Amino acid sequence: MSSAIHNAAVEKGAAQAGDHLLRDISLPALVLHRQALEHNIGWMQKFVTDSGAELAPHGKTSMTPALFRRQLEAGAWGLTLATAVQTRAAYAHGVRRVLMANQMVGTPNMALIADLLTDPAFEFHCMVDHPDNVAELGAFFASRGAKLNVMIEYGVVGGRCGCRTEAEVLALAEAIRAQPALALTGIEGYEGVIHGDHAISGIRAFAASLVGLAVQLQDNGAFAIDKPIITASGSAWYDLIAESFEARNAHGRFLSVLRPGSYVAHDHGIYKEAQCCVLERRSDLHEGLRPALEVWAHVQSLPEPGFAVIALGKRDVAYDAGLPVPLKRYQPGSDSISGQDLAGCKVTAVMDQHAFMTVATGVELRVGDIISFGTSHPCLTFDKWRVACLVDEQLRVVESMETCF
Incomplete structure (x- = not known):
């Protein structure tokens, strides 16, 4: 493998049009809907x-x-x-x-x-x-x-x-x-x-x-x-x-x-x-802005009941104005794009490359599961990435967007 091909393959968040978030993308990844x-x-x-x-x-x-x-x-x-x-x-x-x-x-x-x-x-x-x-x-x-x-x-x-x-x-x-x-x-x-x-x-x-x-x-x-x-x-x-x-x-x-x-x-x-x-x-504004940015990551470890370690940390997501918000759980390689709601789960701390998450009753996680996270303060999430994945409603990458920080 040439060095250029190798670098493209391992680039954090690298993706090509047509790749699917649940099957083809190396996580964690910055995702824009x-x-x-x-x-x-x-x-x-x-x-x-x-x-x-x-x-x-x-x-x-x-x-x-x-x-x-x-x-x-x-x-x-x-x-x-x-x-x-x-x-x-x-x-x-x-x-x-x-x-x-x-x-x-x-x-x-x-x-x-x-x-x-x-x-x-x-x-x-x-x-x-x-x-x-x-x-x-x-x-x-x-x-x-x-x-x-x-x-x-x-x-x-x-x-x-x-x-x-x-x-x-x-x-x-x-x-x-x-x-x-x-x-x-x-x-x-x-x-x-x-x-x-x-x-x-x-x-x-x-x-x-x-x-x-x-x-x-x-x-x-x-x-x-x-x-x-x-x-x-x-x-x-x-x-x-x-x-x-x-x-x-x-x-x-x-x-x-x-x-x-x-x-x-x-x-x-x-x-x-x-x-x-x-x-x-402003009562005349019937609809506001929609969250378009998420960071997706794998469940890294399940060392204790009710506790998960996620492969997501300070090098991946903002933490200055609130910790990442667990949104949905997905099965890797699955064709289902609906996901399981994780409203009862909560990130309690982040380290350089890990997040600690309490797991709500009734949520069954496995190592390797994929979780989408919402963020607070997009400025300090964008700056951690060289590439963002723009995805459609089917979670397929339609464009790989480079940043220039």
């Missing part, structure tokens, strides 16, 4: 469009070019990314409009983006929140004879990045104006760091302040484009941001851009709970 995936992409695109906004899904969630392509083909305005390296990877796979939702620091990162900007078809915007960064970006891109689009990041006290006061935002706009190599193209915020009993009112107040700042900056002539970008929204509170932007964007002065990312795969944990809250707030 096509029907749910297509529903989610269409659902969010329609929601954002109906809200009078544009969608720039956060690509860091999946870093899967095949998903980028589907999101853009469905109508996404562009992609959001977190780093210069992620931006380069997306560009290599055909993405030509990017919001980088972070400050760009470090000259190697600046050089990487400057190289991409030699392509006149590439549109790029990054965030700034400090005058030192503004000065460094201005000097670097001036030395390269390039113009960099920047957006002011506005944050909250105790949150993540961003100017903490409206006065800081206005002062930073003046610092940008003094840099000929920089163009101020919008303002950005992230509401996902607002928590507590009064999160909803806090998020609405934050969105109102964000729009108010955009109005002040536009009235001051601070923006370099006629229709500046105003953007926020993660995957939990996008409905509140959409409502605030739609209500306050008087006369369409701004291009409103929403940036949820985890919706594409959704989950069985934190985003499932967040989606339930969205549907409670």
